Amino acid sequence: MRQSAPRFPDGAASRAVLIGCSDFDDIDLPAIPAVKSNLADLRSALTQDTHGILPPEHCRVLADPADHRSVGMALAQAAREADDLLLVYYTGHGLLDEDGLLHLALSSTDPGHVGFTGVPAELVKRHLGRARARLRVLVLDCCFSGRAVAAMTESGSLLSAQLDMSGTYTLTSTTATAPSHAPPGQRHTAFTAALLDALNQAEPLTLDGIHQHIDSRLREAGLPQPQQRSVNAAGNLALVRGPVQSHGEPPTGHEGEIRFRQQPPEPSVDRRRDTVVYVVLLSVLVAVGVLFAGWFATLIAAGGIALFAGLVLLLLLLRRGVHYDLVVDSHGLGTEHGTHSAHIPWKDIERVGVLRRAPGTVLISNVLIVRLKAGAPRPTGFHRRLNQRLPDQRYVILGMLSTYGADPMRLRSTIEHFAGGIYRTDRQLLEMDPRLR
Known part of the structure; x- marks a missing residue:
């Protein structure tokens, strides 16, 4: 990928505000667990000791802000x-008001009154437009975020005067009309x-190179395309000085090895579900037995069912300790199951x-x-x-990514x-090989 020579910002004279909402009071706004990892890992990348561009104290994180005040004060400062x-970076839900204007959802946002309870994207860009910084960058990872780009070119926009100047860059996760994507079970949203x-x-x-990447x-994942708008020289800005590693936990593994592992469901939820199922089964058995077989036969049958259920539960608990791992290391690719x-x-x-x-x-x-060598x-x-319908013996399917909780983009980077x-x-x-269709 060819690009112009990157320009690195002065960390001492630079600031970043990372805003994200993962949990919401309104039931119509589903939680986005990946937001927490988005914020933590992006901050780690920007402030990394060797290649980060910012001192940690110059990168502020607002996780699940409940009101406009905290957001406004952080942006103003x-x-x-x-x-x-x-x-400025935002990750969470993007909502449209009755006029089709983009608002960034907060924890307390009411989808029925977005204009009063969400943060207008134009207000965020107004803060950027009035800032004295030579370079101003807005990154939005939310649904309909492309409207932040469109608003900058619309005639009569409140922001056209403030933001159409040297050194501004807007990068969004999707178009003006498409949703953003947070794959279930993945550490990050697709864009982040x-x-x-x-x-x-x-x-x-550079920012232009980041957008292309x-x-x-x-595009390879079949997702809506990110949007960008650069004014003058902002596109040659770089956000890191070299490769940075995510400080997050999954995938698990040790030095020289990366493991992709599907996280097991919460045991408390499973135990509650199993208990309800067993109680219902025993209650039905007792009721049927009393009606047709009498108390003595009912107690014997109930005891047998309880013993059987206990053995099944024991087997399920033992199975929960078995993980499906996809292992990538310097030697090759492998899978482990128990x-x-x-x-x-x-x-x-x-x-x-x-x-x-x-x-x-x-x-x-x-x-x-995998395609094997001759x-x-x-x-x-x-x-x-999975390997029964392959066109020839030189192909091998290792498994489905969902089995291992593997993010396709991170898996590709690991293999490369x-x-x-x-x-x-x-x-x-x-x-x-069209035979793979």
């Missing part, structure tokens, strides 16, 4: 203090995962990628597939049913880190 760069991946490249990307990642494991070394892999649909199927999606031995131990340029997109795999 940052606008006063920043002389070089002012960066791609943003963090862009910040972790070997060479620092995110666009490529989201005591069972399978592995393919890099030296035997010609190419690897993620197919959106397993060959010959409709419901089995996002499978990790003469390489076929490995054993992988899912038999350990094995170089052998990764292929879904489109490239199908172009190379």
Whole structure:
């Protein structure tokens, strides 16, 4: 990816405000658990000791702000203090009012009265437009965020005068009419995962380069395209000085190895559900027994059912301790399930990628597939049913990404880190071999 020479901001004269809402009072606004990780990992990237651009005290995080006051005060303070760069990032729900204007949801936002309870995007940009910082960047990861770009070009916009000046850049997760995406069970939203991946490249990307990188990642995933608008020289700004690593916990693993693991459900929820099921079954048994068999036979049957249920529950508890792991390391790709494991070394892999649909199927999606080199031995131990419809024996499906809770974009980066340029997109795999359709 060719780009102009990056310009690095002066950290001492720069400020960042990261705003995110993951939990909401209104039941019509579902929680977005990934927001917490978005905020934590983006702050870690921007303030990383070696390659970050900001001292930690110059990067303020507002997690789940309940009112406009805290947001306004944070933006106003940052606008006063920043002389070089002012960066504002929001992740959460984007809502439209009756006039189609974008508002950023807070914890207390009422979807029925967005204009009074949400933060207007134009108000945020007004703070940016009035700031004295030479470079001002707005990044929005929310539904309909592209309207923040459109508003800057509309005639008569309240912001056209303030923001159409040198050194402003707007980057949004989607278009003016499309929703943003937060894949269930993933650590980050789709846009911020791609943003963090862009910040972790070997060479620092400019804002224009970051936009191109995110666009490529989201396009491959079949998601709405990010939008951007740059005024004059803001596009050559870099947000890091080199590759940064996420400080988050999952995927788990140790040095030289990355493990993708699906997190088990909360045990408290499972226990409550199991208890209700068993109580209902025993109650039905007792009621039927009393009606047709009498008390004595009923007690014997109930005891037998209770013993059987206890054994089933014990087996379920034992199974919960077994994890499905996808392991990527310097030696190759592997899977682990309890005591069972399978592995393919890099030296035997010609190419690897993620197919959106397993060959010959409709419901089995996002499978990790490997093309073996000619003469390489076929490995054993992988899912038999998934490998039944492959066009020839040089293909091996390791499993579905959902089994391992693997984010496609981070998986690709991990494979490229350990094995170089052998990764292929879904489109490239199908172009190379149409039999995979």
